[in-house]
Amino acid sequence: MSFQKIIQFLEKIALLANLSEKEIQLLKNPDRVLKAELTVNGKKYSAYRVQFNNARGPYKGGIRFHPEVSEDEVKSLAFWMTIKTTVTDLPFGGGKGGVKVDPKRLSKKELEGLSRAYVRAFYQYLGPDTDIPAPDVYTNAEIMAWMLDEYEKATKTKAPAFITGKPLELGGSKVRDIATALGGVYVLEEAVKKTGLKEKNVAIQGFGNAGMNMAKLLAERGYTIVAVSDSKGGIHDAKGLNMNEVIKAKETKGTVTEYTKAAKISNEELLACSCSILIPSALSGVLTKENAQKVKAKMVLELANGPTTPEADEILWSRKVLVLPDILANAGGVTVSYFEWLQNKKNESWSEQQVKKKLQEKMVSAFEQIWKEFSDGKKSFRTAAYVLALKKIVDAEKKRKRI
Numbered sequence: 001m002s003f004q005k006i007i008q009f010l011e012k013i014a015l016l017a018n019l020s021e022k023e024i025q026l027l028k029n030p031d032r033v034l035k036a037e038l039t040v041n042g043k044k045y046s047a048y049r050v051q052f053n054n055a056r057g058p059y060k061g062g063i064r065f066h067p068e069v070s071e072d073e074v075k076s077l078a079f080w081m082t083i084k085t086t087v088t089d090l091p092f093g094g095g096k097g098g099v100k101v102d103p104k105r106l107s108k109k110e111l112e113g114l115s116r117a118y119v120r121a122f123y124q125y126l127g128p129d130t131d132i133p134a135p136d137v138y139t140n141a142e143i144m145a146w147m148l149d150e151y152e153k154a155t156k157t158k159a160p161a162f163i164t165g166k167p168l169e170l171g172g173s174k175v176r177d178i179a180t181a182l183g184g185v186y187v188l189e190e191a192v193k194k195t196g197l198k199e200k201n202v203a204i205q206g207f208g209n210a211g212m213n214m215a216k217l218l219a220e221r222g223y224t225i226v227a228v229s230d231s232k233g234g235i236h237d238a239k240g241l242n243m244n245e246v247i248k249a250k251e252t253k254g255t256v257t258e259y260t261k262a263a264k265i266s267n268e269e270l271l272a273c274s275c276s277i278l279i280p281s282a283l284s285g286v287l288t289k290e291n292a293q294k295v296k297a298k299m300v301l302e303l304a305n306g307p308t309t310p311e312a313d314e315i316l317w318s319r320k321v322l323v324l325p326d327i328l329a330n331a332g333g334v335t336v337s338y339f340e341w342l343q344n345k346k347n348e349s350w351s352e353q354q355v356k357k358k359l360q361e362k363m364v365s366a367f368e369q370i371w372k373e374f375s376d377g378k379k380s381f382r383t384a385a386y387v388l389a390l391k392k393i394v395d396a397e398k399k400r401k402r403i
């Protein structure tokens, strides 16, 4: 979503949250927009770090390497991170970074050079108590390890809490690999309890880190996965797909469509298929004003970032479809990032069970708070989440006398 659209959305929510003009102005503007030109092998790449707001704690947000990265996009993503860390009550603010590059065209050595150059460009503004990066689109644990090394060299410190999403050997956290999906499961289970939803037939669009882990975790919990898809298309079986076999098809042949015991469907058909729970886990903007009327699910859990357009959101709300928004539904990743940071700070290493228990507590508590705000029946669950988050940020700003 463009930053202009975010501002419009913010103004709408600010009215419902009863914010003053001064408070809205403060929330509209990022604290700092950092830019640099990185040179690798004689080629130049535009790089950004946006520090949106740190009223509630150090800036926190991933770094993405993608050809479409722009200052506008990084600003929008940094705003969202500010909201997301607030929704789950983490002691963080929001930030985001990006480099405009097609990483698939770089050699491994160039990729490492670019990752290190990014840190050299911005390290004075980053740090365990200042701004903590993490992986995002096309960045991973290996890149986090290079970045950590470069940061420690530049600052002559040992500082594992500078970055999250690291390999376990360098202070990464257990459960980080499935954290987004598992956080989504905890949110879904609360919503199912609260609404008394009986049918547990699930359709999942996207079968990568988020979607595949979600399918696996839900199947293990007795949900029936009736449809899944990836960029090549989807498969559907009203009686339920055999998840072990679908995962095998994806891992060995590269696509879920190689699973032969189900009917083929398109990604568009998946969104409208007969199910009670729909989980978009791939791209943004897939639920639109054109297809929102056709959605048969009673609940939509947004594991992807921004899968529902504002127009579709209105339609789903008017049709009483409960949309569990991305800022809560996929916040399991940043929550376990927080646990990683905390373990590094305390020099501890938590067991898988400890991390899962703490994740569940955080997600359930966030859900409960939003549910309370939502219960007046006057606003959607998404709006309730934003209203709560904006109020919390403003309260923190008031305490530090910025407004």
Ligand code: NAD
Pocket: 180, 205, 206, 207, 208, 209, 210, 211, 229, 230, 231, 232, 267, 281, 282, 283, 284, 303, 304, 305, 330, 331, 333
């Ligand atoms: P991924 O790259 O691991 O997987 C993406 C999946 O989407 C793949 O299966 C791909 O085939 C599929 N896909 C691509 N184009 C498609 C199309 N046109 N139709 C249907 N499927 C398509 O990515 P991921 O990490 O699983 O992230 C997916 C979404 O979840 C993104 O919106 C991301 O921002 C969001 N998210 C992920 C995390 C995380 O920790 N992985 C955290 C927060 C949000």
